[in-house]
Amino acid sequence: MGWLKATYIVECAAREIEQRAAQIASEQSVECPLEAIGEQRILDEIVARVAGIEDSGRGRYRVDVEISIQTIGTNPAQFVNMVFGNASLWGDVMFAGLEVPDSVLAIFPGPRHGIAGIRDLLGAPSRPLTNAAMKPQGLHVPELAALCRTFALAGVDIIKDDHGIDDQAYSPFAERVRACQAAIAEAHRASGKRALYAPNLIGTPSVLRERARIAREEGVRAVLVAPMLVGLPAFFELVEEFPDFVYLAHPSFGGARSIAPEFLFGRLLRLFGSDAIIFVNVGGRFGYTHDICAALAEGARRPWGAVKPALPVPAGGMKMERIEELLDFYGADTMLLIGGNLLVERERVLERTREFVERVMAWSPAR
Amino acid sequence: MGWLKATYIVECAAREIEQRAAQIASEQSVECPLEAIGEQRILDEIVARVAGIEDSGRGRYRVDVEISIQTIGTNPAQFVNMVFGNASLWGDVMFAGLEVPDSVLAIFPGPRHGIAGIRDLLGAPSRPLTNAAMKPQGLHVPELAALCRTFALAGVDIIKDDHGIDDQAYSPFAERVRACQAAIAEAHRASGKRALYAPNLIGTPSVLRERARIAREEGVRAVLVAPMLVGLPAFFELVEEFPDFVYLAHPSFGGARSIAPEFLFGRLLRLFGSDAIIFVNVGGRFGYTHDICAALAEGARRPWGAVKPALPVPAGGMKMERIEELLDFYGADTMLLIGGNLLVERERVLERTREFVERVMAWSPAR
Numbered sequence: 001m002g003w004l005k006a007t008y009i010v011e012c013a014a015r016e017i018e019q020r021a022a023q024i025a026s027e028q029s030v031e032c033p034l035e036a037i038g039e040q041r042i043l044d045e046i047v048a049r050v051a052g053i054e055d056s057g058r059g060r061y062r063v064d065v066e067i068s069i070q071t072i073g074t075n076p077a078q079f080v081n082m083v084f085g086n087a088s089l090w091g092d093v094m095f096a097g098l099e100v101p102d103s104v105l106a107i108f109p110g111p112r113h114g115i116a117g118i119r120d121l122l123g124a125p126s127r128p129l130t131n132a133a134m135k136p137q138g139l140h141v142p143e144l145a146a147l148c149r150t151f152a153l154a155g156v157d158i159i160k161d162d163h164g165i166d167d168q169a170y171s172p173f174a175e176r177v178r179a180c181q182a183a184i185a186e187a188h189r190a191s192g193k194r195a196l197y198a199p200n201l202i203g204t205p206s207v208l209r210e211r212a213r214i215a216r217e218e219g220v221r222a223v224l225v226a227p228m229l230v231g232l233p234a235f236f237e238l239v240e241e242f243p244d245f246v247y248l249a250h251p252s253f254g255g256a257r258s259i260a261p262e263f264l265f266g267r268l269l270r271l272f273g274s275d276a277i278i279f280v281n282v283g284g285r286f287g288y289t290h291d292i293c294a295a296l297a298e299g300a301r302r303p304w305g306a307v308k309p310a311l312p313v314p315a316g317g318m319k320m321e322r323i324e325e326l327l328d329f330y331g332a333d334t335m336l337l338i339g340g341n342l343l344v345e346r347e348r349v350l351e352r353t354r355e356f357v358e359r360v361m362a363w364s365p366a367r
Numbered sequence: 368m369g370w371l372k373a374t375y376i377v378e379c380a381a382r383e384i385e386q387r388a389a390q391i392a393s394e395q396s397v398e399c400p401l402e403a404i405g406e407q408r409i410l411d412e413i414v415a416r417v418a419g420i421e422d423s424g425r426g427r428y429r430v431d432v433e434i435s436i437q438t439i440g441t442n443p444a445q446f447v448n449m450v451f452g453n454a455s456l457w458g459d460v461m462f463a464g465l466e467v468p469d470s471v472l473a474i475f476p477g478p479r480h481g482i483a484g485i486r487d488l489l490g491a492p493s494r495p496l497t498n499a500a501m502k503p504q505g506l507h508v509p510e511l512a513a514l515c516r517t518f519a520l521a522g523v524d525i526i527k528d529d530h531g532i533d534d535q536a537y538s539p540f541a542e543r544v545r546a547c548q549a550a551i552a553e554a555h556r557a558s559g560k561r562a563l564y565a566p567n568l569i570g571t572p573s574v575l576r577e578r579a580r581i582a583r584e585e586g587v588r589a590v591l592v593a594p595m596l597v598g599l600p601a602f603f604e605l606v607e608e609f610p611d612f613v614y615l616a617h618p619s620f621g622g623a624r625s626i627a628p629e630f631l632f633g634r635l636l637r638l639f640g641s642d643a644i645i646f647v648n649v650g651g652r653f654g655y656t657h658d659i660c661a662a663l664a665e666g667a668r669r670p671w672g673a674v675k676p677a678l679p680v681p682a683g684g685m686k687m688e689r690i691e692e693l694l695d696f697y698g699a700d701t702m703l704l705i706g707g708n709l710l711v712e713r714e715r716v717l718e719r720t721r722e723f724v725e726r727v728m729a730w731s732p733a734r
Contacts, residue, residue, distance in 0.1 A: 030503030031529060032707030037503055046505035070535060071504060075570045077596050078533040085530065085596065085619035089647055089683075136397030136404055137438060138413035162398060163452065166445040168437060203442045204604035205572035229452060230444050231598010237571035252452035280456055316456075340399030 003066040004104055005051060006083045007097035009260070010061045021050040021063045024093065027086040028067055045070060062096070074107050077233040096260045098267070105305040108236075111275040112243040114308025115301070115333050118275060121221060121246065122157050123194050128327050128360050129335035130155070131248075131313055132342055132353060134180075135162035141171050145179035147349070151342075152187030152195040154353035155361075158276075158335065159184070160224045161200035163250045167211075173199070174214050181218045198222035198248055205234045212242045221245060226252035227269055239273030248313065249274035262292050266299025269310070276311040276335060281326070284317030290329075297330055313337050320356060327363045336360060370433040371471055372418060373450045374464035377428045388417040388430045391460065394453040395434055412437060429463070441474050444600040463630055472672040475603075478642040479610040481675025482668070482700050485642060488588060488613065489524050490561050495694050496702040497522070497727050498615075498680060499709055499720060501547075502529035508538050512546035514716070518709075519554030519562040521720035522728075525643075525702065526551070527591045528567035530617045534578075540566070541581050548585045565589035565615055572601045579609045588612060593619035594636055615680065616641035629659050633666025636677075643678040643702060648693070651684030657696075664697055680704050687723060694730045703727060 006028070012020050029048035030037065037043055045068055052064040072082045084095040111117075119125050132151045134144050144165075151159045159180075167173040177199045184197045201211050201223050208230060215223060223245045227235035229252050239247055249269045254261075265279045277300055282293045297312035314326060315337035326336055342353050373395070379387050396415035397404065404410055412435055419431040439449045451462040478484075486492050499518045501511050511532075518526045526547075534540040544566045551564045568578050568590050575597060582590060590612045594602035596619050606614055616636045621628075632646045644667055649660045664679035681693055682704035693703055709720050 029531065030505065031531060032502045033711055036707050036710035036713065038713050039505070042503055042505035046503065070537065071531060073533045073535050075533060075574060077569045077571065077574075077593075081533075081569060081593065081596055081619050082531065085593065088620050089618055135399045136409055136413065138397065138406070138409035164396065164398060164438060164449065166440045166442060166448075168440050170437065202444045202448060204444065204600040206604060207442060207444075207600075226444075226448065226452065229448055229598075229600075231596075231601045233571040233574075233596075234598045234601045237573060251456055252448050253455050340403050343403035344400055346403065346405050 002069050002101055002103065004069055004072070004083075004101065005099040006065050006067055006095070008063045008065065008087065009056070009094040009096045010063050011059055011092040012061070013059070014055075017053055017061045017063075021053050021061075021065070024063060024087050025050050025065050028065060028082060028084075029071060031086065069101070069104060072104070075233075076108070076236045079107070080232060094260055095263065097263055102305055105307065108271045108307065109273065110271055110304075110307035111247070111273055111310050112239065112308075113246050113275045115311045116308070118246055118311055121194070121196060124157065126332060128332045128363060129157040129311070130357050130360050131158045131160060131315075131335045131337035132156045132356075133160050133162045133337065133339045134165070135339060135343070137162055137164040137168070138170055141176050141179050144171055144176060145183045148180040148197060149183035149187050150350045151353055152184050152193075153191055154350055155191070155193050155357035156195060156353060158196045158198055158222055158248070160198040160222075160248060162339070163200055163224060163226060163252050165200050166202050173211055177215055177218050177220060181220055196222040196246065198224045198246070200224045200250075201238070202226065202230065205230075205237070208234065208238050209241065212238065212245070216242065216244065222248065224248045224250055226250040227274065229253040236273060246275045247273060248276045248278060250278050251280060261288055262295035262299055266296040270300055270304075271307060274310050275308075276313050278313040278315050278337060280316030281314035281318060283322070284315070294329070297334070301333055309333070311335050315339065320352070320359075323356065323359045324363060327360065331365060369436045369468055369470065371436055371439070371450075371468065372466040373432050373434055373462070375430045375432065375454065376423070376461040376463045377430050378426055378459040379428070380426070381422075384420055384428045384430075388420050388428075388432070391430060391454050392417050392432050395432060395449060395451075396438060398453065436468070436471060439471070442600075443475070443603045446474070447599060465634070469672055472674065475638045475674065477638055477671075477674035478614070478677050479606065479675075480613050480642045482678050483675070485613055485678055488561070488563060491524065493699060495699045495727050495730060496524045496678070497724050498525045498527065498682075498702045498704040499523045499723075500527050500529045500704065500706045501532070502706060502710070504529055504531040504535070505537055508543045508546050511538055511543055512550045515547040515564060516550035516554050517717045518720055519551050519560075520558055521717055522558070522560050522724035523562060523720060525563045525565055525589055525615070527565040527589075527615060529706070530567055530591065530593060530619050532567050533569050540578055544582050544585050544587060548587055552586075563589040563613065565591045565613070567591045567617075568605070569593065569597065572597075572604070575601065575605050576608065579605065579612070583609065583611065589615065591615045591617055593617040594641065596620040613642045615643045615645060617645050618647060628655055629662035629666055633663040637667055637671075638674060641677050642675075643680050645680040645682050645704060647683030648681035648685060650689070651682070661696070664701070668700055676700070678702050682706065684708075687719070687726075690723065690726045691730060694727065698732060
C-alpha cells in the first residue's frame with residue numbers, strides 16, 4: 001500500500017530532536033507505546049516512521065515522517081487527522097509539507113476549474129484578474145447591488161461579498177444574491193464585459209447546501225467559502241456536490257500558526273478544491289513575509305499531478321498604489337483583491353475602481 | 368439588538384496597543400476603513416468597538432471588543448467568523464474569551480446530556496468515571512472487539528475507538544461497530560456493569576451522518592468526534608440531528624496556539640454540543656500547564672446559562688501511577704482516559720484495566 005511523507009518543523013534542543021521526531025511518528029499513527037503492539041504486521045505496515053531529520057539552524061529541525069497509506073482511508077477528514085491531528089497540539093511543531101503518491105492524490109480531485117477555467121469564464125485568457133469586495137456589512141441589499149453594479153461597470157472580474165456578510169436581517173441571502181446577480185447581468189448588457197458575482201456561503205453543511213442551491217438557481221457561477229471555518233471536510237463535500245461553482249477560499253479562522261501558511265493556503269486548500277485562494281499578502285494588515293507569499297503563490301500554481309493550478313489572490317489591506325508592485329511580484333496568473341481601499345473616496349468609487357481595473361489591464365511583465 | 372464581548376490577548380509594544388485593539392475591532396466587523404462608511408447606522412450599530420484594554424504585564428494586553436449581535440446571525444459558522452475569523456491570522460493575537468447575552472446563548476443548546484446524562488446512562492451518580500481507548504489502529508475487528516470486551520469486563524465506563532480508527536480495510540466501520548457493541552452487551556450480561564462503546568465518527572458531513580445512522584441502529588449511545596477536524600459547524604449539526612448520542616470531543620487538529628486551549632476545549636466545544644471533552648493533560652505528551660488544565664476543566668463544568676456542564680476528560684499520555692493525583696486535581700466530575708498505558712503489559716490487559724477501574728472506584732475526595 002505504500003507511504004506518504006509528511007514534513008514538520010520542530011523547535012527543540014539538539015539532544016531532544018530524535019525523540020521528538022519519534023513522538024510525532026507515534027502520535028500520527030498508532031499513538032501508543034511500541035511495546036503495547038503484539039503484531040509484527042502492525043509494526044511493519046501501520047506504525048509511521050521517521051525518514052529524515054535535518055538541522056535548519058536556529059534551533060529548528062525539519063522532520064520527515066512516513067505515514068502508512070492504509071491508515072488514511074479515502075476521506076479528507078481522516079487524511080488530515082493522520083497527517084496533522086494530534087501533532088497540531090504541540091506548540092513547537094509546525095506542519096510544513098506533504099509528498100503523496102499518485103494513488104493518494106487521486107482521492108482529491110482538487111479545483112474543478114482552476115486558473116484556466118476562471119479565465120475561460122471571464123474571457124480573459126492571459127492578463128491579471130481583478131477582484132473587489134462589497135463592504136461594509138450592514139449595507140442593505142439595494143446598496144450592495146448598487147456597489148456590485150458599480151464594480152462590474154468599472155470592469156472588475158470577480159465581485160465578492162465581504163466575508164462577514166451571511167444572511168443577516170439587513171441583507172438576507174436569497175434577496176441579496178438575486179439583486180447582485182441581476183446587477184452583474186445588467187452591467188454586462190451595458191458594457192459587454194463579463195464579471196462574476198461570488199456570494200459568501202457560510203453555515204452548517206445543510207445551510208451551505210441550501211444556499212448553494214439558491215445561488216445556482218440564480219445563475220451564480222462563483223462562491224466565497226472559508227474552508228477552515230466551515231470545516232475542510234464540509235468544504236470538500238460542497239465542492240463535490242456543486243462542481244460548477246468557482247470556489248474562492250477565504251482565510252478566515254485559518255489561524256495558521258501551526259500549519260505553515262504557504263502550505264495551508266497554497267497546497268491544502270488547493271488540494272481540497274479551491275479554485276482561487278485568498279491570502280493575506282505581505283505589507284498589508286497581516287504578518288506574512290515576502291518569502292511566505294512567494295512560496296504560497298508558487299505552491300498554488302505549480303504542476304501537481306492532475307490537480308489543476310489554483311489562482312493566488314493576494315489581499316488583506318491592499319492599496320491602489322501597490323498594483324504594479326503586486327503584479328510584478330505575482331505575475332499575470334494572479335487575481336488582485338482590493339477591498340476597503342476602493343471605497344475610501346465615497347463619491348468616486350466608480351472612478352477609483354475603473355482606475356484599478358485599467359492599471360491592472362495596462363500592466364505587462366515586460367514593463 | 369445589543370453586543371457580545373470577545374476578549375483577545377495581544378502581544379505588542381505599549382505604544383501600539385490602542386491601534387492594534389482598533390484593528391481587531393475593524394477586522395471582526397466591517398473590515399474596512401471607517402471613512403469608507405457612509406451610513407451613521409452602520410457606524411453606530413455594526414462596527415465593533417474596543418471596550419477595554421488592560422496591561423497583563425510582559426508585553427501582553429487583554430483587549431475586550433464589543434461585537435454587534437446583528438452581525439452574527441443564528442449560525443455557528445458565522446458566529447466563529449465574527450468572533451475569531453480574520454484575527455486568527457495574526458500570530459500575536461489569541462482569542463481568549465466570550466461574554467454573550469442570553470439571546471445569543473439561546474442559539475446554542477450545548478451538550479444534550481452533559482455530566483448528569485452520562486452518569487444516568489452509566490448508573491454512576493457520583494464517582495469518577497473511566498475511559499479506555501482501543502488501540503493501536505491496524506488491529507482487525509475481532510481483536511478490537513476482544514479488547515472492548517476486556518475493557519468492559521474490567522469495568523471501564525466508556526470504551527472508545529482510538530481517534531485514528533476510521534473505516535480502513537483492516538477494521539471497517541459497520542463491522543467494527545456491530546462487533547464492539549455486541550462485546551459491550553455480552554460483558555454487561557456477564558458482569559451486570561453498564562458500559563458505553565464510543566465509535567469514532569470521522570469524515571465529510573454525509574459520511575458522518577451515514578455512520579451515525581449505522582451506530583444508532585446498532586444501539587450505540589456514545590460517539591467520538593474531533594470537532595476541529597470535521598469542522599465546528601458540521602459537528603454542531605451532527606449533534607442537532609443525532610441528539611441521543613453522548614458526544615466525546617477529541618482534540619485532534621485543535622492546533623490551539625491561537626485559541627487559548629482552556630477556552631477552545633473548555634468552552635467553545637461545550638457550547639457546540641460536546642458532552643465530554645478530551646484534552647491533553649499537564650504532564651503527558653503535550654505542553655499545557657496546570658493552570659490551563661484547571662481553567663479548562665472549570666470552564667467545562669461551571670454554570671453557564673442553560674448550557675449543561677460537560678465532562679472533562681484529561682488524556683494524552685496518562686499513566687496508571689497518576690490516577691489518584693489526577694482525581695485529586697480534577698475531582699469526581701471527571702472521566703479518566705488512559706490509553707496506551709493500559710496495554711504495556713500485553714498479557715495483563717484485563718488485570719491492569721481492572722486495577723485502573725478499581726483505583727478510580729476506590730478514590731474519594733476525603734482521602
